[in-house]
Amino acid sequence: MPGKHVARRRFLLEALQFGGGVVVLGVGGVAGFRWLDDHVSTKTPPSDAITTSQDKSHATSPGPYLSRPDLRPPTIKVTRTPGWTPSLASDGEYFFIAPKPLRPGFRGQFGLMIVDERGELVWFQQLPGHLLTDLRVQSYQGQPVLTWFDGHGAKGHGDGAGIVADASYREIAKVDAGNGLKVDGHEFNLTSANTALITTYYSKKTDLSSLGGPRDGLVFACQAQEIDVATGKLLFAWDSLEHVSVDESYKEYSKATPAQPFDYFHINSVALTPDGDLLISARNTWAVYKVSRRTGDVVWRLGGKRSDFKMEPGTDFYWQHDAHALSSTRLSLFDDGASPPEEAQSRGLILDVNESTRQCRLVRSYTQPGGLLAASQGNTQVLPSQRVMVGWGSEPYFSEFLADGTMILDGRLAPGLQSYRAFRFPWTGRPSAPPDVVVRASASGHSAYVSWNGDTRTRQWRLLAGSSSSTLSNVAAVPRTGFETTLTTTAVGPYFAVAAYDAAGNQLAVSATVEV
16 A cells, blocks of 8 residues: 555645534624635646537526525536436436535535536525535435534534434434534434434544654544434444554644644544444545444454455555445445545545455446546445446535446536535425515516425426405416526416426415515
């Protein structure tokens, strides 16, 4: 392994390997989240790096929406390969991202976003002053749910809790860490047993003399925990310092302080293996660990200074994230390749890991044609269709590939934003609140602007009008065209409402009646 490179490289900024930050006062004294990080692209492609004359792209309207003037979501631009045609929602599947600032000074809104394959907004939620990240669909008590991390970033990780929300976007569970610690935010992974696998960080004194530090140096130790979601009971805890020595780290030692302990391990994902053990990724040891869920012992190491496997050509990875077992012999991960750089570009990886022969073979790697090199974060998601989603972490992109590595879609976040991970899932959103509508008079009649934040079922909007709120009748009908749809009529009202209908013609909801 290329550990020799570490002796000649240093991190210039180490505050935010995950994307920590501080809460600061923004314009007008409003609290906002500001990033203090080194997530600067080491190789950013030109804006048209993947665009050809045949490509088609679409960008969401950044707002304001007349029906929801409070929402100003970031723009998402989607570029597609020639011949691949999007629909309003392909088989009910959407992209799940959580944009957050790349650098200090970002003044726009950011938070949790669901967008369709055109890049059009479906759902947006922000909480000023909060770090919201890792938005995805999981299963809890047999039902699809949304999950995310809600907290604050600090010292290279997050401090907060895991949130579980139902199809109406209502919080149904909040998961805290055990042992007096905080959910870190790198991982919030639900299991079929209705437990949550989470990551936590805490500082501890340990001997760092093997790295050139003091014998009582301060380090970040990491725990992988399993929590019962319903009761909050801690079921299992695995501590990095009890099983992985500090000299396995590839991070060059720098003076540790109470404000910034030495981050020798940097846990960033925890997942189950088919035999019930855990797969743990540690960024700063360049290794993935299979850990016995019964004893806590390390069963094997893949990569790093003490790899138990022969790494075949193309399988070495560096500063990696998001390790998941796809089968008993196959796993996926995101190979950052930086920071500092050890590779020319980041890769989504599928690896064959043979526990019997102790050999690791490259199955497939997925790279963005622009040659993105992520300094941190990122994920690789293998879809049921065998397509592959890659979130490029600190690089403001997410991409979808065919199984053979052909990129068919590339999404780009607005300048100044990044997303820790990016996913694609089927999802049916059923907001509990009614649709929002604004009606404005014009010389030729009235125009209604309607939206329903989080709804995925509406295919048609109908405009109702009448001389009183009890005598409304249908005066216009149009297909849903995006997050906000406009309906026009020559009807004089003065009372108006809108009704949502699904593809089968069933009425889903009616807005409040407004008088113009």
